[in-house]
Every structure is written in C-alpha cells, then in structure tokens.
Amino acid sequence: MNIKFILKIIGLSLCVSASASAEWYSTVEGKYKYSNNLNNGISNDTVDDSIFALSAVGGKYFQLNDHDKLSIQSQFNGEVYDRFKGMNNLDLGGSLALTRKWALGLYAPWTSLSFGGAYIDYNNQVRSGSKFHVQLSSGKRITERLSVWADLQFDKRFTDYNVIVDQGVSGSVYNLTNKSFKLNTLYLFDSGLFIKSSYQFRQGDVVTTTLKNNANPNIDAVTTAASLDATFGSQAEAYRLTGTTHILNAGVSKVIMPHWLMSVEYQYVMIYGKGNNNYFVSTPALTSSYDF
Amino acid sequence: MNLKNLLCCYVFGVLAVQYQHTLAAQVTVSVEDNEGHLIENAVVTAIPLNVNSFPKPKPKVKKEIVDQIDKEFFPFVKVVQVNTWVNFPNNDDIRHHVYSFSSAKRFELPLYSGTHAEPVLLDSSGVVVLGCNIHDWMIGYIYISETPYFEKTVSNHQTVFKDLPEGEYIMKVWHSNMLVSEESTSKRIKLDAIDNINIEWRLTLKPEFKIPRQWIPARSSLY
Numbered sequence: 001m002n003i004k005f006i007l008k009i010i011g012l013s014l015c016v017s018a019s020a021s022a023e024w025y026s027t028v029e030g031k032y033k034y035s036n037n038l039n040n041g042i043s044n045d046t047v048d049d050s051i052f053a054l055s056a057v058g059g060k061y062f063q064l065n066d067h068d069k070l071s072i073q074s075q076f077n078g079e080v081y082d083r084f085k086g087m088n089n090l091d092l093g094g095s096l097a098l099t100r101k102w103a104l105g106l107y108a109p110w111t112s113l114s115f116g117g118a119y120i121d122y123n124n125q126v127r128s129g130s131k132f133h134v135q136l137s138s139g140k141r142i143t144e145r146l147s148v149w150a151d152l153q154f155d156k157r158f159t160d161y162n163v164i165v166d167q168g169v170s171g172s173v174y175n176l177t178n179k180s181f182k183l184n185t186l187y188l189f190d191s192g193l194f195i196k197s198s199y200q201f202r203q204g205d206v207v208t209t210t211l212k213n214n215a216n217p218n219i220d221a222v223t224t225a226a227s228l229d230a231t232f233g234s235q236a237e238a239y240r241l242t243g244t245t246h247i248l249n250a251g252v253s254k255v256i257m258p259h260w261l262m263s264v265e266y267q268y269v270m271i272y273g274k275g276n277n278n279y280f281v282s283t284p285a286l287t288s289s290y291d292f
Numbered sequence: 293m294n295l296k297n298l299l300c301c302y303v304f305g306v307l308a309v310q311y312q313h314t315l316a317a318q319v320t321v322s323v324e325d326n327e328g329h330l331i332e333n334a335v336v337t338a339i340p341l342n343v344n345s346f347p348k349p350k351p352k353v354k355k356e357i358v359d360q361i362d363k364e365f366f367p368f369v370k371v372v373q374v375n376t377w378v379n380f381p382n383n384d385d386i387r388h389h390v391y392s393f394s395s396a397k398r399f400e401l402p403l404y405s406g407t408h409a410e411p412v413l414l415d416s417s418g419v420v421v422l423g424c425n426i427h428d429w430m431i432g433y434i435y436i437s438e439t440p441y442f443e444k445t446v447s448n449h450q451t452v453f454k455d456l457p458e459g460e461y462i463m464k465v466w467h468s469n470m471l472v473s474e475e476s477t478s479k480r481i482k483l484d485a486i487d488n489i490n491i492e493w494r495l496t497l498k499p500e501f502k503i504p505r506q507w508i509p510a511r512s513s514l515y
Contacts, residue, residue, distance in 0.1 A: 104391050104425050105423060141428070145501075191502045192504065194504075
C-alpha cells in the first residue's frame with residue numbers, strides 16, 4: 001500500500017467525474033484548533049499545541065436512478081502545528097460511496113456504503129503511511145429540522161516505517177486497525193444556524209507517546225509496537241496498545257453568506273487503553289468553510 | 293335596417309360595453325405581517341357567494357408552468373384555477389425528481405431532465421407542496437383555486453382585483469407560513485357596480501425556514 005495506489009484511486013475518481021449529467025460539489029475549509037494533549041499522554045506527561053488546517057473536498061454525484069446515487073470524492077488536507085513541526089502533514093485521498101434512498105420524500109431513510117483511501121505524509125516520517133476505510137452509514141430526517149444518522153466503520157492504517165525493534169516488538173507503531181460506531185445528529189435552528197453532535201465508540205489500536213524515559217511504567221507490559229518519536233523530543237517514545245475510545249463532538253454552525261459557513265466545535269476524547277493506560281484530550285476548534 | 297339604425301346599434305353597443313366595464317368593481321388588497329410590512333407570495337381569492345355564477349372550468353388547453361432553475365422551483369408559489377394542466381420543465385443541467393404528497397394532488401415525476409416530464413392535471417382545489425427527491429431543500433407551492441378570481445401578492449405592493457363582477461364574495465387569504473387556517477381569514481364583501489374597496493389582512497407568520505443547501509461540508513454520502 002503506497003502513495004501510487006492512492007493516486008490511482010484519485011485518478012480513477014477524476015476520470016469518472018469528467019463525464020456529464022452529474023453534479024459537482026466542492027468545499028474549501030480552514031480550521032484553527034487547539035489540543036491539550038497532543039501526544040495522548042497520561043495526565044503529567046502531555047504537551048499541547050495549536051493547529052491550523054486547510055482542506056479541500058471535491059466530488060461529483062451521479063444519480064443512477066430514482067433511488068441510488070454514486071458519489072466520487074477527492075480530498076486534500078494539510079495541517080501546520082505551531083510548536084511540534086514533526087506533526088505537520090499533508091493528506092491526499094479519495095473515496096467512493098453508493099447511497100440508496102429507500103423511499104420518496106424528505107423523510108425517507110437512506111443507507112450508504114463507502115470506501116476510501118488516503119496517503120498521509122508527515123514531517124516526522126514515523127507517522128507517514130496509507131489509510132483505508134469501509135463505512136456503512138444509514139440515517140433519516142426525523143423532522144424538518146432534525147436529522148440523525150449512524151456510521152459503522154472499519155479502518156486500517158499502514159505505516160511506511162516498518163522496523164523490528166528489540167525482543168520481537170514491532171516498530172510499526174502506526175500500523176493501526178480500528179472499528180467504530182458513530183451516532184450523529186443535526187438540528188437546524190433556522191435556515192442559517194444549526195448544531196451538530198456526535199458520539200463515537202471506537203475499538204482497536206491507539207498510540208500514546210511518552211515524553212520522557214519511564215514516564216509511564218505501565219506501558220511496557222501492554223504495548224504491541226514501539227518506536228522513537230522525535231516529534232516530541234529525543235527521549236520521546238511512541239507506543240501502540242489496544243483500547244476503547246469514546247469521542248464526543250458538539251458544534252454550532254452559522255451560515256454567514258449563502259456559501260460561507262462558520263462553525264465552533266468542541267471534541268472530547270476519552271481513551272481507555274489496556275493496562276489502565278487512560279488518556280483524555282480536549283480539542284476546541286473554529287472552522288470556516290466555503291461551498292462552491 | 294338602414295345605415296342610421298346600424299350606426300345607432302353600433303354606438304349603443306360601444307356604450308354598453310363601456311358601461312359593462314365600469315360595472316366591474318375594484319378591490320385593493322393589503323396583506324401585512326404583524327409588523328405592518330406588506331408580504332409577498334400570499335394568495336388572495338374572491339369566491340362569489342352564488343357559486344353558480346361560474347361553472348367549474350373544463351381542463352384548459354393552455355398549460356401553466358412551474359420551472360426548476362438553479363435547483364429551486366420557480367415561481368416559489370404558483371396559483372392556478374382548478375382543472376389546469378401544469379408542466380414542470382427542468383431548466384437545470386442535472387436531473388430532478390418532482391413529487392407531491394398533498395391531498396389536493398399526489399403525483400411523482402420520476403428522474404428527468406429538460407421538458408420530458410408529462411404535465412399534471414390539477415383537478416381539485418387546495419394546496420400542493422412540491423419537493424424534489426434528489427434535492428431536499430427544493431420546495432414550492434401550487435395553490436389550486438376553485439374560483440377564477442385570485443391574485444398573488446408581491447413584495448411591497450398592494451394587490452388589486454380589477455374586474456370583479458358585481459355581487460357578494462367571500463375573500464380569503466393563504467400563505468405558506470401563516471399560523472391560522474385559510475378559513476379563519478374569510479371576509480364577506482358586497483360589491484356594487486362602481487365600488488372601490490380596500491381590504492386588509494394582518495397575518496401572524498411563523499419564521500421563514502428552509503433547509504439549507506450546504507448543511508454538511510463532507511456530504512458525499514448523505515441525503
């Protein structure tokens with residue numbers, strides 16, 4: 001799995017997108033966010049940072065028949081970190097989704113199956129690699145103002161950094177496998193103001209980085225991969241372990257102009273790792289997006 | 293009949309037509325919101341009390357149009373008399389799937405582009421709410437009037453019924469956002485030949501609400 005494969009997906013997306021009788025969409029988004037626990041560390045071993053992200057999403061819908069549509073999407077995302085430059089990254093990917101609306105009208109339920117892949121290139125190469133996901137989503141507009149939908153996702157990430165370290169422990173910390181369930185709600189206060197919220201339950205691999213030697217003595221017994229992580233200093237080490245993650249998201253969005261949306265969001269992540277290695281992360285964000 | 297008689301008949305005829313014209317009364321209508329602003333897209337109807345004064349029309353040969361432009365219905369509110377055919381041309385370069393669940397007329401025009409959709413005969417009075425199954429934010433209304441005497445209000449202007457024949461009428465107003473029933477707006481008027489009447493309604497409207505086009509940025513797989 002490498003960047004060539006991802007580029008092939010994007011190329012295929014663009015070729016199919018070039019055909020007529022479909023609808024284009026594209027969004028450019030700028031985001032400023034702050035993380036109080038960038039390294040997923042235990043409480044006395046954390047660093048914080050501010051991040052500026054710029055992303056572009058472009059795609060096309062093909063309405064195949066009265067009920068089915070095919071969506072092809074390419075996306076680019078770049079992140080710049082204020083202090084920890086090793087975290088700076090570029091993310092380029094594409095996805096394909098087939099969606100069925102099960103009946104006629106505003107309140108008809110829908111189901112979607114999507115597949116996507118991306119290549120992430122970090123300044124600190126230990127994190128670079130490819131990621132893929134398969135997602136099954138289903139939802140319904142409950143009232144004119146309230147929509148709910150759920151996502152079931154399986155995702156895998158493959159690092160470019162495959163090293164065996166001592167005693168047979170893998171160095172491929174960023175080879176990660178996860179499955180998750182996410183419940184989303186969207187409520188429209190009026191035509192220009194809405195709130196989004198979601199809860200995600202995630203099971204699989206998580207990565208924590210200790211900043212100093214022996215900062216977390218509990219970790220050695222449960223880690224499934226380890227490597228040095230220069231992003232956070234010469235003594236920092238990244239560990240992979242299994243865990244359960246709960247992610248809460250809430251946000252308010254306001255339409256400023258017909259195509260311009262501003263959002264304030266807050267994310268709280270609770271990671272319960274094996275061996276009582278628990279991490280908590282707060283991330284407020286301010287987002288501005290423009291829809292073409 | 294000589295030339296003199298013919299001329300007399302002509303002059304009498306012209307005068308009769310002129311007189312008949314002056315018999316038509318004028319009713320000026322104002323539909324305001326609670327703050328006193330004239331509102332647009334309200335439908336005002338004048339129903340003669342003697343319902344036999346107009347027969348139910350046969351289906352019109354001429355077809356009315358509700359267009360689809362830039363993924364919106366145009367006009368937003370269309371008024372037609374009962375038994376009117378309505379065409380739904382699609383002027384976008386994408387396909388639409390127009391439907392109505394309204395009791396006045398249930399119909400569905402499966403996915404189409406251009407002018408390929410069959411016209412729809414609106415054969416009962418009432419309100420038809422239009423939607424597009426592909427673009428949830430697209431919404432439009434067709435008011436199907438039982439009477440031929442109807443007007444739609446425009447922004448910041450009073451609305452005038454110019455040619456109402458002499459007689460008694462029930463006048464009503466409908467708006468897509470009004471909080472009361474159309475029946476509760478009924479006003480009875482009696483028009484003499486040369487009447488000039490002003491009628492006002494003040495409506496409490498629920499706040500305008502429309503599903504926004506861009507509700508989720510990453511919307512590829514969502515409806």
